[in-house]
Amino acid sequence: MTESRNHPMGAAFLLAQLGAHAANRFAARTAELGLSPADVGLLRMIAARPGRSQQSLAEDLGVVPSRVTSLIDPLDRAGLVERRRSTGDRRNYELHLTPDAARVMDDIARTAMAHEADFTSALDPDQRKQLIALLTVIAEDQGLSPGVHPGYRGSSPRPPGAGTSSGCH
Amino acid sequence: MTESRNHPMGAAFLLAQLGAHAANRFAARTAELGLSPADVGLLRMIAARPGRSQQSLAEDLGVVPSRVTSLIDPLDRAGLVERRRSTGDRRNYELHLTPDAARVMDDIARTAMAHEADFTSALDPDQRKQLIALLTVIAEDQGLSPGVHPGYRGSSPRPPGAGTSSGCH
DNA sequence: TATTGTTATACTCTATAACTATA
DNA sequence: TATAGTTATAGAGTATAACAATA
Numbered sequence: 001m002t003e004s005r006n007h008p009m010g011a012a013f014l015l016a017q018l019g020a021h022a023a024n025r026f027a028a029r030t031a032e033l034g035l036s037p038a039d040v041g042l043l044r045m046i047a048a049r050p051g052r053s054q055q056s057l058a059e060d061l062g063v064v065p066s067r068v069t070s071l072i073d074p075l076d077r078a079g080l081v082e083r084r085r086s087t088g089d090r091r092n093y094e095l096h097l098t099p100d101a102a103r104v105m106d107d108i109a110r111t112a113m114a115h116e117a118d119f120t121s122a123l124d125p126d127q128r129k130q131l132i133a134l135l136t137v138i139a140e141d142q143g144l145s146p147g148v149h150p151g152y153r154g155s156s157p158r159p160p161g162a163g164t165s166s167g168c169h
Numbered sequence: 170m171t172e173s174r175n176h177p178m179g180a181a182f183l184l185a186q187l188g189a190h191a192a193n194r195f196a197a198r199t200a201e202l203g204l205s206p207a208d209v210g211l212l213r214m215i216a217a218r219p220g221r222s223q224q225s226l227a228e229d230l231g232v233v234p235s236r237v238t239s240l241i242d243p244l245d246r247a248g249l250v251e252r253r254r255s256t257g258d259r260r261n262y263e264l265h266l267t268p269d270a271a272r273v274m275d276d277i278a279r280t281a282m283a284h285e286a287d288f289t290s291a292l293d294p295d296q297r298k299q300l301i302a303l304l305t306v307i308a309e310d311q312g313l314s315p316g317v318h319p320g321y322r323g324s325s326p327r328p329p330g331a332g333t334s335s336g337c338h
Numbered sequence: 339t340a341t342t343g344t345t346a347t348a349c350t351c352t353a354t355a356a357c358t359a360t361a
Numbered sequence: 362t363a364t365a366g367t368t369a370t371a372g373a374g375t376a377t378a379a380c381a382a383t384a
Contacts, residue, residue: 053365053366054365054366055364055365055366065365065366065367066366066367066368068366069366069367069368070367086365089364089365090365091364091365091366092364092365092366093365093366
């Protein structure tokens with residue numbers, strides 16, 4: 001309380017704090033669909049580029065290929081993602097959403113819109129546009145790929161213990 | 170690419186994306202001080218209220234008391250935090266920063282300022298004020314405690330698998 | 339009996355390495 | 362020999378539960 005009064009939070013800290021909160025809230029919503037945020041991210045990445053390989057997913061996510069296996073497995077078992085052996089190069093898979101996934105994607109879209117609306121309900125439309133504009137400027141300046149959420153795996157060295165507590169000033 | 174062109178990101182997603190990025194960058198900086206972001210958060214919480222107990226830390230962080238033990242242990246061993254048995258109630262500790270910690274706190278302050286400056290370097294002073302104002306409105310609306318970073322532990326149900334990939338729309 | 343903090347244990351997440359099959 | 366993907370294994374992080382000391 002003393003600190004918050006005398007040292008108003010910096011933008012970087014507020015961003016980290018709100019970002020974590022937004023991710024938590026979103027996770028709570030997707031849980032109601034029986035999906036983790038990771039599931040949702042994967043489904044979207046496959047929807048955006050059907051037929052892509054697990055390898056390409058691993059690169060975009062910045063994770064090791066073995067991790068993609070365990071990430072796709074539950075989606076495959078749930079009947080949302082289909083692994084088709086590539087006819088050209090039978091070593092890799094072509095990942096596709098199943099027809100069943102269409103309904104789930106609709107649910108996800110609704111969930112995401114509700115999340116966005118709830119999260120920005122304290123702002124008027126003009127303020128939302130301002131906020132998005134400012135955040136977009138920073139995102140581009142920081143070299144973030146549009147639509148790729150870094151989770152908490154880190155494009156940085158990634159020391160152990162990250163994730164709990166503070167973030168900056 | 171298609172998606173980012175046709176569906177500009179919502180504020181909630183940008184927040185989650187930038188927040189994770191900010192946390193990662195900050196972690197990279199604190200690592201150079203030999204500290205994790207968690208360490209920094211703990212040191213600050215103790216500095217803001219010297220003599221507080223591990224129990225109170227557990228409540229503020231939303232973690233279990235046993236976790237606080239393993240969080241404080243390394244700081245104790247590093248000679249930055251001292252556990253003094255409370256004279257009034259000898260069950261609990263009063264946590265204090267050691268004299269050695271003063272220098273570390275200075276390093277942390279410098280690190281945080283450098284982080285903030287780098288992160289907002291794409292904005293002019295007026296835009297920074299705007300951004301902080303907008304973020305503060307949302308933070309208050311969402312009921313976030315000033316200065317308390319939720320890590321990724323979640324004030325929400327917290328489904329497994331959270332942390333990787335997406336966050337919203 | 340209730341509370342502060344610790345220890346022991348189990349579970350989850352993730353990376354590394356070894357392996358299979360293709361090329 | 363090199364590449365896509367899988368499996369096995371090990372390490373870190375965190376919660377649960379049982380425990381000690383104090384109230």
